[in-house]
Amino acid sequence: MPLLLLLAVALATPPAGPGPVSPDTAAGADPRIPAAVVEGVRGQIAEAWGVDPGQVVLRWTPSGRGRMADPPPEAFRVLGTGAGGQWVVELRSGAGIQRVSLRAGVEVPVWVAARELTRDHLLSADDLVRGTGQFWGPPPPTAGPPDAGTGAPPGLDAPPHVGWRVQRRIESGEPVGPPAVTPPSLFQAGDAVGVWVQRGQVSVEIVGEARSAGLQGREARVRLPSGRVVTGTVVSATRITLREGS
Numbered sequence: 001m002p003l004l005l006l007l008a009v010a011l012a013t014p015p016a017g018p019g020p021v022s023p024d025t026a027a028g029a030d031p032r033i034p035a036a037v038v039e040g041v042r043g044q045i046a047e048a049w050g051v052d053p054g055q056v057v058l059r060w061t062p063s064g065r066g067r068m069a070d071p072p073p074e075a076f077r078v079l080g081t082g083a084g085g086q087w088v089v090e091l092r093s094g095a096g097i098q099r100v101s102l103r104a105g106v107e108v109p110v111w112v113a114a115r116e117l118t119r120d121h122l123l124s125a126d127d128l129v130r131g132t133g134q135f136w137g138p139p140p141p142t143a144g145p146p147d148a149g150t151g152a153p154p155g156l157d158a159p160p161h162v163g164w165r166v167q168r169r170i171e172s173g174e175p176v177g178p179p180a181v182t183p184p185s186l187f188q189a190g191d192a193v194g195v196w197v198q199r200g201q202v203s204v205e206i207v208g209e210a211r212s213a214g215l216q217g218r219e220a221r222v223r224l225p226s227g228r229v230v231t232g233t234v235v236s237a238t239r240i241t242l243r244e245g246s
Contacts, residue, residue, distance in 0.1 A: 033060065033091075033100065037076055041089055044078050045104050049138050057134055059103045085136040105136035110175045111159055117170040123181060128159040133175045185213040186237040193222050194239040195230060205239070214240065 038058065046053040079088045085103045112131035117123070164181040187193055193210045197203065206224055214220040214234040222240060223229045232240035 037089070037091070040076065041078055041087075041102070045082065045087065048082065049106070051106055051139055055106045055108075055139070057105045057107060059105075061101045061103070082138060085138075103136060105134050106139045107132050108135045108139060111161075111177075112173050112175050113170045114172070116172050117166050117176075119166055119168055121166040122184070123159075123161050123164050123166065123176070125159045125162055128161075128176060131173065131175070183215045183217065186216055186234055187214040187220075189213060192238075193220075195222050195224065195232060195242055196235075196239050197242040 075092045110133040111128045114129045196205045208222040208224040211221040232242045
């Protein structure tokens with residue numbers, strides 16, 4: 001059953017005019033959504049995601065039902081599961097009920113390209129610098145406050161993906177990660193590769209011929225001397241471990 005996130009907050013009706021407009025109000029959204037509503041929505045989503053409200057970014061979209069009726073809303077509730085950052089805000093006022101869609105995300109620390117990176121380039125530590133990016137939807141596991149001692153973003157102690165191959169052009173300042181970069185091949189099709197199998201206390205290794213390139217931690221196919229082709233996980237430049245049931 002979808003999660004229903006419910007909030008009703010009484011808002012003081014201003015004497016005249018729509019009230020302050022939130023800087024998150026995007027082009028195309030109704031500019032009369034009061035800042036108090038925007039901040040209330042931001043706070044509820046931040047609480048649901050376990051992050052500071054200052055990390056939450058809101059992108060409002062038109063409701064498709066005309067402009068918001070006067071007077072300004074007296075209460076609201078936030079509906080949805082937040083999958084992909086998608087929420088619906090139901091606004092209640094003396095004129096009735098209106099729904100407005102929005103997309104929410106978080107500002108997260110990420111590694112970005114220090115310069116333009118071209119296809120087939122192998123990443124070095126100098127190619128990456130710390131930056132900030134928008135992640136639409138619930139925050140990834142590395143999102144959170146910086147380290148209190150060093151000020152370093154969480155999970156960004158060392159540049160990731162050093163030695164990985166760039167698969168497409170990456171602009172300067174663009175976040176760097178899969179699938180734009182992939183691990184280097186530890187072996188190529190045709191190379192001799194050991195297939196390591198363990199069943200209980202018994203283990204055996206059979207040398208075969210790689211039928212595909214081997215990327216660290218990915219699956220690769222190897223043909224055994226018997227002619228059988230098996231699939232396993234690449235653990236080194238000379239070995240795969242056999243997948244259970246292969």
